[in-house]
Amino acid sequence: MEYVILAVVIAVVAVGAIAGLVVTGRRRKQLPPRATTPVVTAPAPEAPEAVEAPATEAPPVEQPAGAPTEARVESVEAPEAELPVEEALAPPAIEVPEPTAGRLVRLRSRLSRSQNTLGKGLLTLLSRDRLDEDTWEEIEETLLTADVGVAATQELVDSLRTRVKVLGTRTPAELRTLLAEELTGLIGTDADRSLRTAKHEDGRPAVVLVVGVNGVGKTTTSGKLGRVLVADGRSVVLGAADTFRAAAADQLQTWGERVGARTVRGPEGGDPASVAFDAVKEGIAEGADTVLIDTAGRLHTKTGLMDELGKVKRVVEKHGPVDEVLLVLDATTGQNGLVQARVFAEVVDITGIVLTKLDGTAKGGIVISVQRELGVPVKLIGLGEGADDLAPFEPAAFVDALIGD
Numbered sequence: 001m002e003y004v005i006l007a008v009v010i011a012v013v014a015v016g017a018i019a020g021l022v023v024t025g026r027r028r029k030q031l032p033p034r035a036t037t038p039v040v041t042a043p044a045p046e047a048p049e050a051v052e053a054p055a056t057e058a059p060p061v062e063q064p065a066g067a068p069t070e071a072r073v074e075s076v077e078a079p080e081a082e083l084p085v086e087e088a089l090a091p092p093a094i095e096v097p098e099p100t101a102g103r104l105v106r107l108r109s110r111l112s113r114s115q116n117t118l119g120k121g122l123l124t125l126l127s128r129d130r131l132d133e134d135t136w137e138e139i140e141e142t143l144l145t146a147d148v149g150v151a152a153t154q155e156l157v158d159s160l161r162t163r164v165k166v167l168g169t170r171t172p173a174e175l176r177t178l179l180a181e182e183l184t185g186l187i188g189t190d191a192d193r194s195l196r197t198a199k200h201e202d203g204r205p206a207v208v209l210v211v212g213v214n215g216v217g218k219t220t221t222s223g224k225l226g227r228v229l230v231a232d233g234r235s236v237v238l239g240a241a242d243t244f245r246a247a248a249a250d251q252l253q254t255w256g257e258r259v260g261a262r263t264v265r266g267p268e269g270g271d272p273a274s275v276a277f278d279a280v281k282e283g284i285a286e287g288a289d290t291v292l293i294d295t296a297g298r299l300h301t302k303t304g305l306m307d308e309l310g311k312v313k314r315v316v317e318k319h320g321p322v323d324e325v326l327l328v329l330d331a332t333t334g335q336n337g338l339v340q341a342r343v344f345a346e347v348v349d350i351t352g353i354v355l356t357k358l359d360g361t362a363k364g365g366i367v368i369s370v371q372r373e374l375g376v377p378v379k380l381i382g383l384g385e386g387a388d389d390l391a392p393f394e395p396a397a398f399v400d401a402l403i404g405d
Contacts (some may be wrong), residue, residue: 051403094260095387097231103391104398106174110383112400117362118146119179119402124177129166132254135146147334150364152372154187180399186368187395191377195352196323197234197290197391204320205237205283205291210354211309211344212328214297216355219248221328222294224390225354228380229290230259237286239279239293240265241272241312246348252294258387263331272296272308280319292340306347313348326379328354329370332361338373345374352379354390359383364402367393 059149075294121142128135134156143153159182160197167174197206210225212218219242240249240257244266253263262277276293281290293314316322327350329337344350345364353370358381 064097074225085237095227095258097227097259098388100228100231100392103388104381104383104394104401107359107383107389108397108401109390111364111398113183116366118142118148119183119399120404121174122176122179123403126160126164126170126179127172136161143365145362146365147363147369148186149345149369149372152365152368156182156186176403180403182393183399183402184395187399188371188377189395191371192395193352193377193379195379197229197232199289200320203284203287205280205288206323207280207283207288207316207320208292208324208326209295209313209316209322209348210293210326211295211348211350212297212327212354213266213305213340214245216297216328216330216333217382218242218297218328219245219251220255221354221356221380221390223252224382224387225326225380226255226261226292226394227259227368227387229292230261230388234289235287236261237279237283237288238263239276241275241279241290242296243268243270243272243275244293244298245294248296250292273312276312277315277318280316284319306343310347322352325349326352326354327374328356331355331358331363331366331367331381334363334366337366338370341370341374350374350376352376354378354380354382355393359389367398 077228086376122139125139125142130147139160140153140157143156144150148156160178163178163182164170167178180201195208197208199205208225210218210222212221221240226236226238234400236256236259238252238261239286240252240263242248242252243266249263249265249268253265255261256263262282264275264282266275266278272295276295278292279293282288293312293316295309296305313325325348327344331337333340341350341353353376355367355370355378358364358367367381371378380390381393382390383391
């Protein structure tokens with residue numbers, strides 16, 4: 001009997017245990033798997049951050065983008081990075097120089113320093129009530145200080161003495177007219193001051209040599225002269241025959257690029273005559289109107305500068321005659337400039353003079369003395385550092401600027 005009761009108890013416990021297992025199994029089937037729980041809940045903290053950031057800053061821009069920060073930065077910076085590249089690759093704009101006709105009149109104010117010493121100084125002396133010997137000596141001194149030259153000074157003083165005696169009473173207007181006539185006569189109005197830069201009938205370009213020592217602004221003057229020729233309707237080829245200075249060819253090429261003129265150059269320290277020859281050859285091939293050659297002002301070899309200039313001229317003349325040889329002089333050097341002029345004139349046939357830095361000197365009389373010394377006219381004058389400050393020389397306009405109103 002006891003065994004029967006024990007067996008029944010064991011059976012009841014076993015049935016209960018089995019029932020519990022069954023219920024637990026059913027509950028496990030109804031619950032979601034444990035593995036999926038982290039996958040669902042893991043992004044939950046990030047979602048509010050993704051929503052809150054654009055909501056407080058710029059909803060219209062960043063919410064639709066949905067791209068990483070790096071992508072948004074590239075899309076903004078890309079156009080900014082491209083602009084400088086496009087500007088760098090763009091060809092330089094070609095400048096149109098201002099016309100040379102009447103340029104000296106437009107640059108009249110640049111002669112203020114010269115007019116104060118020469119023109120206005122003379123007018124002040126001549127306006128004195130009594131013109132005694134002391135006054136005439138002061139007039140002579142003023143002319144000599146302005147580098148008019150001894151012979152020209154004596155000639156001018158003698159003529160003024162005579163005309164003042166005949167004139168008698170002297171009004172400021174009469175004195176101004178008198179002085180203007182005398183100075184214009186000394187400078188001369190009959191000389192041919194035109195530049196021979198037109199193409200020859202056989203199609204050869206005109207050849208212009210620019211000579212002078214270093215320091216007078218020769219290469220800069222050559223570049224400005226290129227602008228003058230372009231302004232006058234000429235097509236120009238530049239020859240960088242100053243191979244001594246490394247920067248000379250670069251400087252001349254920059255001037256040429258500004259007006260659309262090509263520059264022929266050679267290696268640094270190369271043969272200047274060879275560069276000049278190639279420049280003329282290129283000018284012929286291109287059908288240019290003018291070939292402008294900037295020569296050296298000094299050399300790095302033992303060959304004398306004057307010998308080298310003679311060689312350059314002879315080599316260029318294998319293509320044909322040289323039309324212009326322009327000597328560049330610094331007006332501020334005064335009598336030293338005249339010494340340079342004599343030396344150059346012995347080697348090459350100078351056809352015209354370019355006076356630079358005339359706006360920065362009180363020695364405007366060098367226009368008179370250098371013409372008398374060489375027997376060739378001043379054709380161009382430099383009146384500043386601007387690109388268009390090189391002007392064709394006009395005697396009447398020059399004297400008018402010297403004397404002032």
